[in-house]
Amino acid sequence: MKTKIRELRNKKRITQEELAKAVHVTRHTIMALENEKYIASLPLAYKISRFFGLPIEEVFDLSEVEDIDYDIF
Amino acid sequence: MTSFEKKIRKRIRLITWYGVLSVAVIGIAFFIRMNMTGYVLDTQDNKLFIFLGAFWGIVITSVTRIMRFRKALKNRDTLEELHIKETDERNCAITLKTCRTCVTATIILLAVGAIVASMFHTVVFLTLGYTLIVVLLLYLGLNIYFSKTS
Numbered sequence: 001m002k003t004k005i006r007e008l009r010n011k012k013r014i015t016q017e018e019l020a021k022a023v024h025v026t027r028h029t030i031m032a033l034e035n036e037k038y039i040a041s042l043p044l045a046y047k048i049s050r051f052f053g054l055p056i057e058e059v060f061d062l063s064e065v066e067d068i069d070y071d072i073f
Numbered sequence: 074m075t076s077f078e079k080k081i082r083k084r085i086r087l088i089t090w091y092g093v094l095s096v097a098v099i100g101i102a103f104f105i106r107m108n109m110t111g112y113v114l115d116t117q118d119n120k121l122f123i124f125l126g127a128f129w130g131i132v133i134t135s136v137t138r139i140m141r142f143r144k145a146l147k148n149r150d151t152l153e154e155l156h157i158k159e160t161d162e163r164n165c166a167i168t169l170k171t172c173r174t175c176v177t178a179t180i181i182l183l184a185v186g187a188i189v190a191s192m193f194h195t196v197v198f199l200t201l202g203y204t205l206i207v208v209l210l211l212y213l214g215l216n217i218y219f220s221k222t223s
Binding site for chain 2 (some may be wrong): 017021024028029032040044
């Protein structure tokens with residue numbers, strides 16, 4: 001899923017580590033979100049959006065939400 | 074964070090009990106084995122080395138984990154780091170995926186192994202077959218349980 005996390009983080013001049021600490025996840029999770037390798041859960045998406053003071057749909061691109069494939073492996 | 078602190082303290086107690094009990098069981102097994110051989114240390118006896126390996130394995134893992142948790146309890150930052158690492162949703166998702174893949178692979182390998190073994194050795198075939206049945210029953214049981222509770 002496409003996100004604006006990197007863009008917003010750069011605008012706020014904060015590191016992945018700082019954002020990770022603020023939303024209580026590891027830096028690897030932020031990195032995976034920025035690289036579109038992981039889809040955030042609703043609580044995490046909410047926490048990140050609240051951190052940037054924006055609604056969820058402005059941070060996460062929900063247009064592809066129907067194409068998400070929850071694969072077994 | 075206090076509930077996590079409590080969880081860590083509980084874990085330390087459990088690991089200590091697990092370590093002490095396991096070491097006691099291994100110690101008893103060791104002395105029973107020694108009694109059988111007339112208290113003569115036979116270096117050719119493989120079972121003694123299995124006991125020794127299990128003993129040191131349990132002691133080292135228990136002590137390492139206790140030390141890690143005690144260190145976390147003393148330092149707020151380390152405790153928070155451990156909390157984040159354990160509750161991180163991506164880590165949880167990775168663990169879930171790993172477990173799911175592992176169970177699927179185990180079932181497939183057991184089934185293939187049982188089929189191959191059936192051509193050569195009945196005991197191996199039955200052992201693998203029963204293991205497969207137990208794994209499948211456990212999987213189905215847990216699946217029903219989590220379907221009802223989640």
